[in-house]
Amino acid sequence: MPLKSIRVLDLTRLLPGPYCTMLLADFGAEVIKVEDPMMGDYARAYEPKTDEKSAFFHSLNRNKKSICLNLKSHEEKQYFLRLVEEADIVVESFRPGVMEKLGLDYQILRDINPGLIYCSITGFGQTGPYKDKPGHDINYISYAGLLNLMGERDGKPVVPAAQIADIGGGALPAAIGILLALIERGKSGRGQFVDISMLDGVLSWLQILLPGYLTNHIEPERGKQTLSGGLACYEVYQTKDDRWLSVGALEPKFWSNFCKTIGKEEFIPKLGEPIDQQDVMKYEIQKVIRRKTLKDWLEAFADKDACVSPVHTLHEVIASPQVSARQMLQNIPQQTNSLQQPGIPIKLSETPGKIRSQAPEHGEHTKQILSQFGVKEK
Missing domain, CATH: 3.40.50.10540 (Crotonobetainyl-coa:carnitine coa-transferase; domain 1)
Structure with a gap:
């Protein structure tokens, strides 16, 4: 070692x-x-x-x-x-x-x-x-x-x-x-x-936020930044069964696939719209996502490159095949039982x-x- x-x-x-x-x-x-x-x-x-x-x-x-x-x-x-x-x-x-x-x-x-x-x-x-x-x-x-x-x-x-x-x-x-x-x-x-x-x-x-402020001296606002709630393409939406779907469709190809899958093709050219238009899109997207369960949406996006994921509970995390494949949960022998704990992140x-x-x-x-x-x- x-x-x-x-x-x-x-x-x-x-x-x-x-x-x-x-x-x-x-x-x-x-x-x-x-x-x-x-x-x-x-x-x-x-x-x-x-x-x-x-x-x-x-x-x-x-x-x-x-x-x-x-x-x-x-x-x-x-x-x-x-x-x-x-x-x-x-x-x-x-x-x-x-x-x-x-x-x-x-x-x-x-x-x-x-x-x-x-x-x-x-x-x-x-x-x-x-x-x-x-x-x-x-x-x-x-x-x-x-x-x-x-x-x-x-x-x-x-x-x-x-x-x-x-x-x-x-x-x-x-x-x-x-x-x-x-x-x-x-x-x-x-x-x-x-x-x-x-x-x-x-x-x-703060690599995305601080250098920008040091350049233009404009204070970033909570919930309005590119990767913290400002964009419709980078947001969390609630499903019919009160679960959550995360969307990270930042690039045009992912955004296009996402919009087509939810039936909102008219949003495709609006990826970089101002904040007020982003809010309108988020409102409309939320209405669509609320019509189906998390399982339904995961099936709809199963073969689409759109950067869409379920918001997992810890119960779902430990059952994840990806987590298992990477050995990120390991069993450690103890005196009376086996203890499971996070694995080693550096391979x-x-x-x-x-x-x-x-x-x-x-x-x-x-x-x-x-x-x-x-x-x-x-």
Whole structure:
């Protein structure tokens, strides 16, 4: 596996950091989850549970090991420093200054291990006036201007169901940053500090909206943008059985096929009409779509290239032949049953990722790992 020889010390909890280190673990890295002895990762307590353990925690922390260390204890801090000597990567998600107060910041760890790659995932990064602010996903997408553009035109902003800032703005850039630093270390032998801000990450997602604003200084409006509710060809329509049909017929050929299938050929030349005409088309299209069930429409579009899809429930997602073919749901053996969880999204032809073990018990590997480094617990 591509990361087989890489050792990661993971001090993170909940979602952004554990998702990042899950990706590394799935491709062979030895990820040692360093947890406090009292509670550990808060995600362990999340419902629902299987085998008395959180399904959420299970998914994010597969392929990892867990040790318990009280980093406020001088003795146990020394254990951690011993681990750092032979680690490749440290990942933490505390607010700026916390690791410094513990005497475990990058400057100190770098002196112990000059090749160490130290990644910090925070809401606002290590610099700037907001760096010490607390926050969650909703706050970061708010500051980035993304939340203001999500939702219907005359309604309030809609909170997304998936954590855009945590994963897209934090976990994924962190994993990429770590791998970039590993490549550089292979050339120079030096490690470095990887500073990940979830606000920065979300801002970088605004590729369609922000460059336009920086050019014309016209504030985009909610529900009026090309890919967020402004066009009749890129919309969600309700069916007779109160299900939903998504349409992404942006290109003329797809739009033409869509209009012909619903019997609205007169709309074909109106693909790029102004917003008021788009609203008229959406109203008329909705009336047509409401006449048939979702099943009827899927049959009508079955052999048409029109970018039309059902809006799936999770029950339908797990039954999807495409999801199955891509192995995006995998069964993980447990003590009493088999746990199903999301698979590995990155497919490598020669060195694929693999789910090798379930999430560890709290501190399950403490004695084993410390003994490997010549440390004997009292």
